[in-house]
Each structure stands twice: as structure tokens, then as C-alpha cells.
Amino acid sequence: MQTDLDLLIIGAGCAGLSLGVQLAKMKERAPKVLLLEQRTVYxxxxxxxxxxxxxxxxxxxxxxxxxKLTIQSKKEAISLDCSFAPYQILSSDRFYEKALQSIALNPLLDLRMGSSLLKEPKWQQGWWYFETTFGQLRTKSVVDTRPKALHDLKRTKLWQSFLGYEIECDQARFDPNTAVLMDFYKANSEFVGFNYVLPQSEKRALIEFTVFAEQPYLEDDLVDKLEESVAQYIGSQGYRILRKESGMIPMGLAIDDISSSTPDAHPSYIRAGLTAGAARPATGYAFQRIQHWAVQCANSLSQSGVPTTHAKDFFLLRKMDDIFLNVIRNNPELGPSLFMALFSRVDCKRVVRFLSDQGSLLDYLSVVKALPATPFLKEILKISRH
Known part of the structure; x- marks a missing residue:
């Protein structure tokens, strides 16, 4: 028996669930939607x-x-007061629970766990035809949030790879009012590395080791450095690992890698998520950007029946991010000094607006002025020759 849908969402992670929540809000005006998710439990x-x-x-x-935030290298430390816009952390279990509750309230949306595609779809006479592990279906539109394979992202400018442990110590060790945004590993020609420490109590913190590099680092590549980081922050005292998290975020996807959706590039089938341009290229921040996209995509589906992919950043921001990523990729040994210059020379409010995609022209000019000119001019000249 074949199921007919208005929309199929492939993958119910952050992007898929966020779109589902926005569609569920439409109540009886919502399209008929199926969210297809491989995992069996969140x-x-x-x-x-x-x-x-x-x-x-x-x-x-x-x-x-x-x-309060700390950014530090082997040479100096900077303390920032961000009380005007506190740095916040959201755990996925809280988001998943809220999103699943919201989606369950609308009978026009259905989430199928433990399900996957058996074949790639076929487009025929206004419908996409799918074979799945629970049967056949056809749908008018598709939002595909599955991450692309690494071999399909070879032209990514830079990768952000990380591994973290959330730990609980036997004794008080952390200041729960201060997060360490970047504590830089020694400068080198292979990668920009730093510790990222987010204390949630005097005894509990998430400690991550993060790498910006031309190639992605697997979890096994980062274990030793993460364990060095944990020892650096807690010394020899006892602790237990509550959970771990890891990831690889593409920074600076090639334009056609972002825009490609299907072999026919049909407007009713779009890609979304981290490997489709969700993350800010120069930072890797994605969550709030995904929420903005979910609202826009739901509105598009409501008005035209066609989904929309992640909006491009405006031209100046794209070029700034592009040049910055080129500098880091080609000169990773400069990474610590570049970030230290940014945070020490630019007013904190301007930096936060810039990193939150809310910067003004003056904010962007302040960032440009704060960074050393020579490596950036070299990249600009390279671009101008092409």
C-alpha cells in the first residue's frame, strides 16, 4: 500500500525536527508530513x-x-564581560524532548523511527517515489537533511573537528560563571587547536579539544589531545566521564556543493543541515541559523508548497568569511594570534554581533581593522587574480 504525502523530511535531527516544529505550529493548515529517522532512540x-x-x-x-568568557594563548589571556548577551548552552536531550512533544500534537505530522530509504527516489509526473523499510510512498516535496559523505565535500575550505567529555570531578575545580571560549594549543603548521571549557558547576564541565584544519580529524585522532586537556584543567584529581560528544563541521563549503540537491536539481527536493550550508562558515555556529531557516522553509511550504534551502549570507560577510578561512587554511600557525587580536582589539559587543550574524557595517570594519593586514592582503590578491 502506497502512502501519499505533501512533504517527506529525511532525517529528524536538529534541522529535520526544527522544520517539523514550525510545520506543526500551523495546526490544521499544516501539510501532510512524514519525518523519516534512522535512529531508534534520541x-x-x-x-x-x-x-x-x-x-x-x-x-x-x-x-x-x-x-564571562576567557580567550587565552601561551602568551596572554583576555577576559570578556558578555553579560549583555550571555553565552548559553543547550543540551540536545532538552531540544529533542521539546521538539518531539510539539510534533506529536499535530496529527498531520508523523515521525517514523528506525526507518530508512532502500533506494534513491524517482521523480515522475509531479511526485517523488520512495521505497523505505516500512513501505512505498510518494510525496510532492522533499527536505533531505542527511549529511553528505566526506568524499562529496573534498573542496571544503576548512574543517572544524572536535571531541569532548562532560566530566564530574571529585572536588570543586571550575568557575561556573566563566567559560573558556578558546585556550590555544601551541601554534603549528598543521592545524589551529584549542581547548573549549564550559563549566556548569564547580565540579562539572564540558571540556573539548577542537581543531581547525584543511582535513577533518576523526575521533581517534583527538583522544590523546583531549586527555591532555582534561589533565591540564583538573590535575591529578579523580573524575568520571558523564558522556562524550564529537563532530566534524565543514567550514566554507563549495557553492555547488551547497546548492546541489538531486541529479535533476528539482526545486521540490532540497537539502538542509550542516553539509548543506547551515553553519556559519567562519565559526561553525549553526543552531540559531537552523531555527531561522526552519521558519522560512515552513512559510515557503505554506505559501507555495515548495521548500527552501538555507539562505546565503550577504556578500560582504561571505567574502570576509571566505578570506578568513583561506588565511587560516594556508597559515594555521597564525591562528592563535589572529583570534587573540580579534578579541583584544574589538569591542566585545561588536564581536558578539559579528559572530551572531547581526553585525553592522561598522562592526565588520572594526573586525577588519583589528586583524593584521599582510596575510589578508595576500589572500585578497590571490582572489583578484582568478
Whole structure:
């Protein structure tokens, strides 16, 4: 028996669930939607961070926030007061629970766990035809949030790879009011590495080791450095690992890698999520950007029946991110000094707006002025020759 749908969402992770929540809000005006998800259970497998802004989605669910940030290298340390927009953390279990509850309230949306595609779809006479593990279906539109394979992302400018442990110590060790945004590993020609430490109590913190590099680092590649980081922050005292998280975020996808959706590039079939341009290229921040996209995509489906992919950043921001990523990729040994210059020379409010995609022209000019000219001019000259 064949199921007819208005929309199929392939993958019910952050992007898929966020869109589902927005569609569920439409109540009886919502399209008939199926969310197809391979996993059989949702676990607390990741966290998302962002600066507190009035318009943020899910701000009522955040686990913790910090009014002070530290950025440090082997040579200096910078302390920032971000009480005007506290740095916030949201655990995935809270988001999943809220999203699943919202979707379950609308009978026009159905989530199928433990399900997957058996074949890639066929387009015929206005419908996409799918074979899945629970049967055949056809749908008018598709939002595909499955991550692309690494071999399909070879032209990505830079990769952000990370591995983290959420730990609980036997004794008080952390300041729960201060997050360590970047504690840089020694400068080298292979990668930009730093510790990322988010304490949620005096005894409990998420400690991650993060790498910006031309190629992605697998979890096994980062274990030793993460364990060095944990020892650096807690010394020899006892601790237990509550959970771990890891990931690889593409920074600076090739334009046609973002825009490609199907062999026919049909407008009714779009891709979404991290490997489709959800993350800010120069930072990797994605959660609030995904929420903005979910609202826009739901509105598009409501008005035209056709989904929309992630909106492009405006030209100046795209070029700034592009040049910055080129500099880091070609000169990773400069990474610590570049970030230290950014945070030490630019007013904190301007930096936060810039990193939160809310910067003004003056904010962007302040960032440009703060960074050393020579490596950036070299990249600009390279671009101008092409």
C-alpha cells in the first residue's frame, strides 16, 4: 500500500525536527508530513551554544549561561564581560524532548523511527517515489537533511573537528560563571587547536579539544589531545566521564556543493543541515541559523508548497568569511594570534554581533581593522587574480 504525502523530511535531527516544529505550529493548515529517522532512540549526544539574544529560539530551555568568557594563548589571556548577551548552552536531550512533544500534537505530522530509504527516489509526473523499510510512498516535496559523505565535500575550505567529555570531578575545580571560549594549543603548521571549557558547576564541565584544519580529524585522532586537556584543567584529581560528544563541521563549503540537491536539481527536493550550508562558515555556529531557516522553509511550504534551502549570507560577510578561512587554511600557525587580536582589539559587543550574524557595517570594519593586514592582503590578491 502506497502512502501519499505533501512533504517527506529525511532525517529528524536538529534541522529535520526544527522544520517539523514550525510545520506543526500551523495546526490544521499544516501539510501532510512524514519525518523519516534512522535512529531508534534520541540520546543526549551533543550540545549547541549561542549568545543570548531576545529573538533566540529555545532560550527557555538552556542548561546554563556564562556572563564571562576567557580567550587565552601561551602568551596572554583576555577576559570578556558578555553579560549583555550571555553565552548559553543547550543540551540536545532538552531540544529533542521539546521538539518531539510539539510534533506529536499535530496529527498531520508523523515521525517514523528506525526507518530508512532502500533506494534513491524517482521523480515522475509531479511526485517523488520512495521505497523505505516500512513501505512505498510518494510525496510532492522533499527536505533531505542527511549529511553528505566526506568524499562529496573534498573542496571544503576548512574543517572544524572536535571531541569532548562532560566530566564530574571529585572536588570543586571550575568557575561556573566563566567559560573558556578558546585556550590555544601551541601554534603549528598543521592545524589551529584549542581547548573549549564550559563549566556548569564547580565540579562539572564540558571540556573539548577542537581543531581547525584543511582535513577533518576523526575521533581517534583527538583522544590523546583531549586527555591532555582534561589533565591540564583538573590535575591529578579523580573524575568520571558523564558522556562524550564529537563532530566534524565543514567550514566554507563549495557553492555547488551547497546548492546541489538531486541529479535533476528539482526545486521540490532540497537539502538542509550542516553539509548543506547551515553553519556559519567562519565559526561553525549553526543552531540559531537552523531555527531561522526552519521558519522560512515552513512559510515557503505554506505559501507555495515548495521548500527552501538555507539562505546565503550577504556578500560582504561571505567574502570576509571566505578570506578568513583561506588565511587560516594556508597559515594555521597564525591562528592563535589572529583570534587573540580579534578579541583584544574589538569591542566585545561588536564581536558578539559579528559572530551572531547581526553585525553592522561598522562592526565588520572594526573586525577588519583589528586583524593584521599582510596575510589578508595576500589572500585578497590571490582572489583578484582568478
Amino acid at each position: 540520546e543526549n549526544d551533543r550540545t549547541w551554544c549561542f549568545w543570548g539574544q531576545q529573538e533566540n529560539a529555545y532560550s527557555d530551555l538552556v542548561n546554563h549561561e556564562w556572563s
